[in-house]
Amino acid sequence: MQTIVTRFAPSPTGRLHLGHAFSALTAANLAAQGTFLLRIEDIDQGRARPEFEQAIFDDLAWLGLTWPAPVMRQSERRSAYADALTRLRDLKVTYPCTCTRRDIATALAAPQEGAPAAGVYPGTCRGREDLPEDAAWRLDLAAAIDLLGGPEAVARLDYAETGPEAPGVHRLNPAALARDLGDVVLARKDAGAGYHLAVVVDDAAQGITHVVRGADLLAATPLHRLLQALLGLPVPLWHHHRLIRDGDGRRLAKRDDARSLAALRAAGETPGDIRGRLGLA
Numbered sequence: 343m344q345t346i347v348t349r350f351a352p353s354p355t356g357r358l359h360l361g362h363a364f365s366a367l368t369a370a371n372l373a374a375q376g377t378f379l380l381r382i383e384d385i386d387q388g389r390a391r392p393e394f395e396q397a398i399f400d401d402l403a404w405l406g407l408t409w410p411a412p413v414m415r416q417s418e419r420r421s422a423y424a425d426a427l428t429r430l431r432d433l434k435v436t437y438p439c440t441c442t443r444r445d446i447a448t449a450l451a452a453p454q455e456g457a458p459a460a461g462v463y464p465g466t467c468r469g470r471e472d473l474p475e476d477a478a479w480r481l482d483l484a485a486a487i488d489l490l491g492g493p494e495a496v497a498r499l500d501y502a503e504t505g506p507e508a509p510g511v512h513r514l515n516p517a518a519l520a521r522d523l524g525d526v527v528l529a530r531k532d533a534g535a536g537y538h539l540a541v542v543v544d545d546a547a548q549g550i551t552h553v554v555r556g557a558d559l560l561a562a563t564p565l566h567r568l569l570q571a572l573l574g575l576p577v578p579l580w581h582h583h584r585l586i587r588d589g590d591g592r593r594l595a596k597r598d599d600a601r602s603l604a605a606l607r608a609a610g611e612t613p614g615d616i617r618g619r620l621g622l623a
Contacts, residue, residue: 346376347551350402351541353383354395357602361556361586361593363405364620368583369554370407371622379548380409385416385533385540401603405613414548416540423535426543426573427479427528435486435572436528438477439467462524480525481538481569487516490571501567505581507557514564523565542566546575554581558593586620 348369352362370378380402384390402409430436441449441463449464468482487496493516500513528539535543545553560582570577585593588601606616617623 344551346373347379347549348373348554349379349381349548349550351381351383352398353386354391354398355386355389356394357397357604358401359601359603360616360619363603363616364586365554365556365583366402366407367405367617367620367622372552372554372581378407378409380413381544381548382413382415385535387417388532397604404603404607405616414544416544419544420534422543422547423529423540426539427535429573430528433489433572435482435489436479437468437470437482438473439470439480440474440477441466462522465525468525476531478527478531479529481528483520483525486568486572496568499567499571501563501577501580503580503582504552505583507560507582507584514567519564519568522561526565538562538565538569542569542573542575545578550578552579552581554583556585557582558585
């Protein structure tokens, strides 16, 4: 019988709020008879702060959660991401890109026939062979699909979702990948790796069996499944949970200090109160 391994992977760029608490507690509950891991996603060193990392430890401990040491930190794993990126480059499913946000916005403002959805990179640098010093690296989605055997073969790749948002077994839809995600950034010079590359590499390295995260990341799962196929990584189960929202229906954000766990604790709330707020009592 498989031992369940889950993780909570916050970024130390602000204080944890009720939404973070719900995600961490959901992951810990799922791994009640297995292992719950904490991972610090601090690859964005320009925004990460030591005091926020310590606050993560303090808030989670206050909630009653424990995890094995040492804690994995993305900032210490640049070589692992570089190896994964090199493998993808060797597979010829990446290309360098120097487009700024303004460049992309300009291109999207004048869409061509058959262009992807609004906000999806239009492929301006696709096919580029030079390597500017400040280039980011993008996934060449079309090349990746061809490498894996074409659209029909990719459409046979599947993954299982155990969460309440979209339970069941799902298959990849190459056309939807191109329309909704396109050629995503895999790495930037200043960060070493983007979210999509780092998360699949880290989950594999930690032996995560169940990826627990919010429903806002449902759309990214097919892309992560594709990257796992390209890199030969194990495929976990996914568990996407509901989002915790404020009274106006907006998703909670770190900038909303009034709903931070620290503020609620200072106001006299207990861990039991927090669980009650979240429907986890």
